[in-house]
Amino acid sequence: MTRAVRLALLGCGTVGAEVVRLLHEQATDLAARIGAPLEIAGIAVRRLGRDRGPLPVDPSLFTTDALSLVKRDDVDVVVEVVGGIEPARTWLVEALRAGKSVVTANKALLAEDGGTLHDAALDGGADLYYEAAVAGAIPLLRPLRESLHGDTITRVTGIVNGTTNFILSAMDATGAGFAEALDEATELGYAEADPTADVEGFDAAAKAAILASLAFHSRVGAADVYREGITEVTAADVASAKAMGCTIKLLCIAARGLDSTGTESVSVRVHPAMIPLSHPLASVGDAFNAVFVEAEAAGQLMFYGRGAGGSPTASAVLGDVVAVARNRLAGVRAASESAYAALPVRPIGEAVTRYHISLDVADRPGVLAGVAGVFARHGVSIATVRQAPAAGGPAGRGDDAVLVIVTHAAPDAALAATVEELRGLDIVGSIASVLRVEGSL
Amino acid sequence: MTRAVRLALLGCGTVGAEVVRLLHEQATDLAARIGAPLEIAGIAVRRLGRDRGPLPVDPSLFTTDALSLVKRDDVDVVVEVVGGIEPARTWLVEALRAGKSVVTANKALLAEDGGTLHDAALDGGADLYYEAAVAGAIPLLRPLRESLHGDTITRVTGIVNGTTNFILSAMDATGAGFAEALDEATELGYAEADPTADVEGFDAAAKAAILASLAFHSRVGAADVYREGITEVTAADVASAKAMGCTIKLLCIAARGLDSTGTESVSVRVHPAMIPLSHPLASVGDAFNAVFVEAEAAGQLMFYGRGAGGSPTASAVLGDVVAVARNRLAGVRAASESAYAALPVRPIGEAVTRYHISLDVADRPGVLAGVAGVFARHGVSIATVRQAPAAGGPAGRGDDAVLVIVTHAAPDAALAATVEELRGLDIVGSIASVLRVEGSL
Known part of the structure; x- marks a missing residue:
């Protein structure tokens, strides 16, 4: 019989407890899919005494010393569901450098300092999987x-x-x-x-x-x-x-x-x-x-x-656990991070988007021409203009009207500058709403 | 520099030509993602002379001898976009047994005799990928x-x-x-x-x-x-x-x-x-x-x-090509077919489903009781009954009415037997429509 693949679980909140439960319930299926049983080597928590309800796991597996747990020789895979930057980063970097495969749901850490984790995975020859970090259970x-x-x-x-x-x-x-x-x-x-x-x-x-x-x-x-x-x-x-x-x-x-x-x-x-x-x-x-x-x-x-919740997130975590466990048994690791393109990131001002702008304007001749002139000066093309009923009366009656303008795509900076100039115009009472528009109207 | 991964392409119709085009256009990106360039070793077609439009490929690569091509020592990966059971099966079995990784879009062959392909892949220690076989470009x-x-x-x-x-x-x-x-x-x-x-x-x-x-x-x-x-x-x-x-x-x-x-x-x-x-x-x-x-x-x-079309299908094929090429460079193969559960298949009669049945009935007292009795005898529970206007007049007027019945879930055999008995009932003029219903109404 193949030896078991042993997991260190960091965190035992909603997601962690669900991972423990699924590991227990689906043990036979998971072993068949991996080719070896999965075993929990230890569970790191902040406080030992906390009531976690009835969990199908030996209470002696709980520890507060996560750092020692992730480096233990009998641990193959580290599953992190604690979240936050520190101490999670330290634990995972140590685990990866020690050659342990890591499965994490920690989006904040990956977004803040994913490079450090990827580098540590490369150093240790270990796998780094994080399907649960984005859109929960959706295989994305x-x-x-x-x-x-x-x-x-x-x-x-x-x-x-x-x-x-x-x-x-x-x-x-x-x-x-x-x-x-x-x-x-x-x-x-x-x-x-x-x-x-x-x-x-x-x-x-x-x-x-x-x-x-x-x-x-x-x-x-x-x-x-x-x-x-x-x-x-x-x-x-x-x-x-x-x-x-x-x-x-x-x-x-x-x-x-x-x-x-x-x-x-x-x-x-x-x-x-x-x-x-x-x-x-x-x-x-x-x-x-x-x-x-x-x-x-x-x-x-x-x-x-489903993007969140204990069960959906645990499903994604376990899918990754099966993958890294198989890789370990086969003595291989998955493809590393692929960052070869190294594309630069544009500032928001250069994002090309469209705006929907709702303006309270004075209802008199020349107002639309005045407003349209501001768009033109910033090189922003108007797609549609609609005159809507002003608050307190039907459109076009009384002293005020509401203009609803949707632009064609333009650099965000030009759109923002247009709105800024509109704010200073005396024919514009107030700007009720500015929203970006995505998709084809 | 790492040596190239060499492909044999079987078939050069809509999908095959698009694969060739994308291999050419995206050569730099593909090489970066794989860690080695991809090269076309040969393209097997039925007829050499056919006009395939301007393809970015050396015409001398075309051959009509697919069987020899897939076994050539300089071929690493075989891409099959011919379709049909034979000769595709013979080619792919030979390729897999010779240790070549196979990427195929051939759903008919996989459904007819997938076991033979999976067994050959195991024998040859080769990868068998087929993302393009179902739902085209959708990574499923x-x-x-x-x-x-x-x-x-x-x-x-x-x-x-x-x-x-x-x-x-x-x-x-x-x-x-x-x-x-x-x-x-x-x-x-x-x-x-x-x-x-x-x-x-x-x-x-x-x-x-x-x-x-x-x-x-x-x-x-x-x-x-x-x-x-x-x-x-x-x-x-x-x-x-x-x-x-x-x-x-x-x-x-x-x-x-x-x-x-x-x-x-x-x-x-x-x-x-x-x-x-x-x-x-x-x-x-x-x-x-x-x-x-x-x-x-x-x-x-x-x-x-998108489920079909040259480009979407080629996208799925190339995604698989990148995966198997990486596996070859790493000297590994992906997890084999997982068929450990070996669940039996139930006959359709035991599928649990719901029916929507539309009946032309005589419009007189006791008809609904007679119809409902047939459902009851077969243990089928009725969810809703609606009386709809009969052709030629409003509901309930004249001699005929239309009964629209939706059942609760029941074994398909019981539903089929219910419909069969309804057909023989003299109060039922004809059965206008029988459709299964899925999802919650």
Whole structure:
């Protein structure tokens, strides 16, 4: 009989406990698929005494000394579900340098300092897998890493944060404002007590960095990602989107293309955007995740599923565990990080996008000409102008009107400068809403 | 410099020519991703003289002797895009036994006799990859083979044939009948001159067999798949589906569960079915493919993209080429076929499904009781009954009425027996439509 492949588990919260449970329940199947049984060598936790419910595991396996555990000779694979930068980085770097394969769900660490982990994996001749770090259970990174390696990916557009998608879906369904929808999400357990990482887009930005790195064979870090959260999205924005046949989603977008100097580069950003209801991402509701991939030969692809939660995340972790365990038994390691293209990251000002702008204007002759002139001065072409009813009266009556303008694609900097100049115009009362637009209207 | 990885290409039609083009165009990127350049060692075709347009390849590489080509010492990888059972099987078995890695898009061969190929791969210590065989460019087989290996897949439901999906989408959009929609598909190049393999479900059945084998770690062949095509789907069926808030799709369904004796087994079938518009597969239109996967831990996943065409298929082929080329350079092979579970296949009679039945009945007291009695005798529970307007008049007037019945889930054999008995009932004028129903209404 082949010897067992032995796992060190770092962390035993929701995901860790589910990994333990699945390892136990599916032991026979996992052993058949790997060719050897999996055994838990130890479980590192912060406090030993905590009640973790009934877990099918020998209590003597728990330890608070993660660093010693990951270096133990009888450990083959380290599974990290702790999260955060430190001490996770130290543990994983030590594990990889000691030749242990690592499976991690730690998107923050990968986005902050993935290069250090990849380098350590190369040094130690070990595998580094992280399918669970982006879009939970959706098999997404392996297709990007492997299946599409014969193709050129041009763009990745994703809904990768379940909390914000739940909030925006609720705002769309009920007309509620952000604060009210956040309260509902918190009550239902979709938002954490401190929702900053989700609603300010930090979580999505980390995932965007990981996706961009894989899609474009380059090292993209969290700091390279332009980021706007959803806290400024108003009920009026949502209503305005509806009037356009659109919905608002927090998108992560990674696109390759030429910058203003003609250099091949990538643009990576996270921000709320209007997308038409006909776009495949528009119907991704509640806490679901989906990632839309465009490649030169493959065309349009979409991957859809649950992005978070103990079971879905544990499914992704165990899929990676099976892969690295097989590699160890075969005495091989998977292909290393592929960062040969080393494309530079463009600043947000050079991202090419479209704006939807809603303006309160004075209702008198020459106003549209004045407004249009501002767009023209910044080289921004207008796609559509619509006059909507002003608050308090039908369109065109009284002293005020609302102009809703959608632009053609232009550099973000030119669009931002246009909005800035509009703010100073005396014919413009206020700018009610500025939103980027993605997809074909 | 590392020596080149050399490919033998079998077939140079639409897909083969696109493979040649992409190998040329993306040579630098492919070499960087693999760690060695790819070279074409030879291209086997049926006739040398045929005009293949301008291909970026030395004409002296063409040969009609495929069998000699695949065994040549300077060939590392054999790419087969010929299709059909023979001579492809002979070529690939010879190649695998000679230790050449094989990348194939040949779903018919894999479904007919995949076991022989897998055995030959094991004998020769070679890789066998076939991502392009199902759902074209959609990275689907690798996720099933690898990403979900830590999970238990319970059900796979797919739209895997673009021709029939185009036809059914057209029938749904325009109210056209099957023959008219087929003509349109033929005109637009979505259906072949002889559309039998598509419209009778043979193509989808081959893909269902491949998906079931991977999802359930068992050997399932084309002969194990229950198959009904779409030629009997009428405009009235489509209208009836619409009235129920549904659309009709040709689905391939592979599900695991207990059979009547309590044995764990799989049910694999291809047939048209009504699905509610709220189901993620309902909005998959035109010639697109999508596969919906349900797994115990991961929950619901969906994969969406182009299922056919030269470029998408070539993208999948090249993704596999990169993988096997890397394996060869590393001196390893990927995990073999996983068929350890060896689950038996249930006959269609034991598949658990629901029926939508539309009956022309006499409009007089006691008819519903008589019809309901037939369902009860076969142990089939009725979910909903709706009286619809009979042709020629509003519901309930005149001599005839139409009863639309949707059942709860029951064994297919009981449902079929119910329909059979209804046909013989004198209160039933005719059975206008019988369709299976999938998804929650």
